[in-house]
Amino acid sequence: MIEAHLEKDLFGASGPFRLSVNFRVDDGQCVTFYGPSGAGKTTILRMLAGLETPQEGFISVNGELWFDARKRVLLPSRKRRVGFVFQSYALFPNMTVGENVAYAMQKTSAVKLEDLLDLAGILELKDRYPSTLSGGQQQRVALIRAISREPMILLLDEPLSALDVSTRLELQDEILRIHRLLGAATILVSHDKQEVFRMADMVLSIKEGRIHAEGSPREVFFKRRFSPKFAVTGRVLAIERADIVFRAFVSTGTEMLQVILGERDAKRFKPGDEVLVASKAFNPMLLPLFEPFETKELRQVCQAGVGYID
Amino acid sequence: MNLTPFFLTFKLALCATVILTAIGIPAALWLANRRSLLASGLEASVALPLVLPPSVLGFYLLLMFRADGPFGAVWERFFGHPLVFNFEGLVLASVVFGLPFMVQPLVAGVRSIPKELIEASTTLGKPWWTTLVRVVLPNMKASILTGCVLAFAHAVGEFGVVLMVGGNIEGETRVVSLAIYDAVEALDYRSAHVYASVLFAFSFLTLLAVYRVNRRFFSA
Numbered sequence: 378m379i380e381a382h383l384e385k386d387l388f389g390a391s392g393p394f395r396l397s398v399n400f401r402v403d404d405g406q407c408v409t410f411y412g413p414s415g416a417g418k419t420t421i422l423r424m425l426a427g428l429e430t431p432q433e434g435f436i437s438v439n440g441e442l443w444f445d446a447r448k449r450v451l452l453p454s455r456k457r458r459v460g461f462v463f464q465s466y467a468l469f470p471n472m473t474v475g476e477n478v479a480y481a482m483q484k485t486s487a488v489k490l491e492d493l494l495d496l497a498g499i500l501e502l503k504d505r506y507p508s509t510l511s512g513g514q515q516q517r518v519a520l521i522r523a524i525s526r527e528p529m530i531l532l533l534d535e536p537l538s539a540l541d542v543s544t545r546l547e548l549q550d551e552i553l554r555i556h557r558l559l560g561a562a563t564i565l566v567s568h569d570k571q572e573v574f575r576m577a578d579m580v581l582s583i584k585e586g587r588i589h590a591e592g593s594p595r596e597v598f599f600k601r602r603f604s605p606k607f608a609v610t611g612r613v614l615a616i617e618r619a620d621i622v623f624r625a626f627v628s629t630g631t632e633m634l635q636v637i638l639g640e641r642d643a644k645r646f647k648p649g650d651e652v653l654v655a656s657k658a659f660n661p662m663l664l665p666l667f668e669p670f671e672t673k674e675l676r677q678v679c680q681a682g683v684g685y686i687d
Numbered sequence: 688m689n690l691t692p693f694f695l696t697f698k699l700a701l702c703a704t705v706i707l708t709a710i711g712i713p714a715a716l717w718l719a720n721r722r723s724l725l726a727s728g729l730e731a732s733v734a735l736p737l738v739l740p741p742s743v744l745g746f747y748l749l750l751m752f753r754a755d756g757p758f759g760a761v762w763e764r765f766f767g768h769p770l771v772f773n774f775e776g777l778v779l780a781s782v783v784f785g786l787p788f789m790v791q792p793l794v795a796g797v798r799s800i801p802k803e804l805i806e807a808s809t810t811l812g813k814p815w816w817t818t819l820v821r822v823v824l825p826n827m828k829a830s831i832l833t834g835c836v837l838a839f840a841h842a843v844g845e846f847g848v849v850l851m852v853g854g855n856i857e858g859e860t861r862v863v864s865l866a867i868y869d870a871v872e873a874l875d876y877r878s879a880h881v882y883a884s885v886l887f888a889f890s891f892l893t894l895l896a897v898y899r900v901n902r903r904f905f906s907a
Contacts, residue, residue: 426810454809461810467803471825480821481811526812 378403378440379530379562383424384433387586389415396420396431396586402530402562402579404439407553409565409577411597417586418566422532425564426461427454439529460523464535466515468507474518475503481525490525496558497521497551513544517551524559531556531563537572542631549575570598570610571630608655609634613646627654688878691858692866693885699774699862700842703781707789707838708831710782712824715793730794733786741784741847748780748852772854777862780852781842788837796830797823833897840893844886 379402387396396417402408410418423429425436427443430451436444443452468477478493479485494500497517507515516536523531533552537545553576556563567573573580573594580597582590590597598610611629616638618624623643627634634654638646646652714733718726736744751758752770762770770776800823808818824831846864853860855869863882870879 426806428806428810454806455812455814457810458812459810461807463803463807465801465803467801467807469804469807469822469826471822471828480808480813483812522811 378438379425379564380435380437381421381425382434383421383431383436385420385424385429385431387417387420389417389585394586398581398583398586398588400581400588400591402564404562405557405560406578407556407563407565407576408579408581409567409573409594410583411567411570411573411580412583414568416583418583419534421583422461422534422564422566425457425530426459426532427452427457428461458526458529460526460528460531462516462519462523462531462533462536464538466507466512466519468515468518468522470507473504473506474499474510477507477518478522478525481522483526493521493525497555511544512540513548516540516548520548520552520555524555528559528561530561531559533563533565535566535568538567538569545572552576574598608653610651610653613648613650613652615648616643616646618643627652629654688881689866692861692863692882695774695858695860696843696862696864699777699781700839702778703785703842704789704835704839706778706782707785708835711786711789711793711834711838712831714790715797716819716823718790719794719797733790735787736784737787741845742851744784745780745848745851748783748848752776752779752852771852772856772860774859777849777853777860780848781845784845784848785838785841788841789834792830792834792837793827796827796834799830800826829901832900836893836897840890844890 379400381401382399383396385396387394394417398417398421400408410421412418420429424431424444431444431446433446434444435442435446435450438457441452442448442450443457444450468474469480472480475490475494479490482489491500491503494503497520499514499517499521502510502514502518507518510518520536536552537548540548549572552563552565565572565576567576577594580591580594581588582597599608609629611627611634614626614628614633616623616625619637623638623640625636625638625643625646627636636654714729718730718733749771750756752762753759754763754769754771759770762775766775770779804822804826805818808822809815813821843862844864845862846868849860849862850865850868853862853865855861855865861869863886867879867882867886870876870882
């Protein structure tokens with residue numbers, strides 16, 4: 378269990394602000410720090426790992442005091458049993474995959490090393506150097522390296538943000554599996570809502586150094602005035618006039634949507650705004666994305682559409 | 688044909704390189720990530736031999752190393768012989784003169800190591816010396832090699848400082864570069880040719896080796 382109260386003056390893109398957070402993460406819980414870049418998420422993680430020192434507050438992990446500003450306690454980074462996974466993987470380029478993982482182990486044991494590599498399905502990469510691996514493979518190695526020193530807490534700093542979507546999904550499962558196996562408190566920093574939704578038991582939404590919302594992903598992301606039947610989040614790319622109405626182009630991850638707006642709504646939004654595209658009036662249809670349409674199916678869909686218009 | 692200058696030169700360059708490596712690595716580690724005025728000042732002092740004429744540096748070293756100079760007096764009390772016109776003095780002068788050739792590649796090497804690698808090693812529970820020996824130094828091998836080769840080659844080729852501090856004494860401080868000068872003055876062009884061509888070939892080959900090695904490291 379992690380209990381922490383952290384304060385530090387930081388310098389963000391829009392000037393100085395004070396990071397001031399209070400949180401608790403139970404064993405077996407996966408908590409996500411969610412928020413825009415520069416909000417202080419990574420700094421919190423680095424403070425927990427001992428890579429940065431808070432000005433005020435305390436950090437207590439499983440009853441051990443790692444930091445306390447008033448009692449002048451500061452456990453050095455190397456004595457904190459954390460598994461830290463970096464966005465840039467941070468594998469040692471001079472060591473093979475096996476050596477990277479063995480480096481982190483307290484007692485070197487060839488059997489345990491192979492077990493660990495096997496756990497992540499990277500046993501066949503044992504003698505390869507990091508520079509010959511794909512991003513996803515590198516992050517698997519980094520993950521196994523992080524847990525091989527048997528950490529009390531697992532800290533993941535945007536571990537998947539440099540990976541493509543399919544690799545990201547695979548590794549999300551991998552991280553969850555390892556998290557459950559370890560049974561420790563896991564903290565994940567992310568600015569990807571889908572990722573947060575899939576992985577987190579609890580979200581702490583952080584803005585300008587403060588926690589401004591916390592709860593389950595559903596509570597935090599869907600705390601809205603109405604409950605939509607269909608909703609995706611996205612970002613407004615452009616708004617243009619089309620005769621008497623306005624047309625907004627919204628990007629939602631990999632897809633683009635067009636939404637028709639009235640003049641009043643068109644004035645409320647500007648390009649760059651984060652928005653929820655929602656609908657209550659009809660049931661959106663789900664069609665298989667990758668399987669090719671059967672002609673028959675397609676015809677049925679068309680007929681249904683025509684029928685509807687009739 | 689007197690081969691002693693070759694042996695002397697080789698011995699001098701080897702001693703200077705070994706000492707420079709021992710000084711250079713801690714110096715580079717200290718200098719690489721500091722922003723203080725002191726660090727900038729030190730970095731500038733280290734680089735001075737690149738811009739000063741060797742005679743200027745040689746002159747000041749001569750004043751320091753003299754029996755009544757600040758450094759020479761201490762040396763003489765401890766070792767019983769003067770530092771100037773002596774092989775040890777030549778080594779020290781070569782170390783001072785070779786500093787930028789060793790320290791600058793090393794500083795660049797330390798700076799090229801991503802901060803996360805060091806942080807990763809720390810969060811994996813390793814003390815700083817383990818991080819240094821297993822992560823930092825192995826990942827700057829190319830820089831260390833470059834520094835050693837350049838320092839060695841430069842010590843081989845030094846003329847001005849060696850002449851001022853060493854005094855061109857046969858068997859003690861007459862290195863190849865001085866022997867060439869002597870041979871030319873004595874109109875012994877044959878010896879001068881031998882000394883000069885060996886030095887020429889040696890310098891070219893070391894530089895070739897440095898560039899080859901760096902190309903291999905960076906393409907890998």
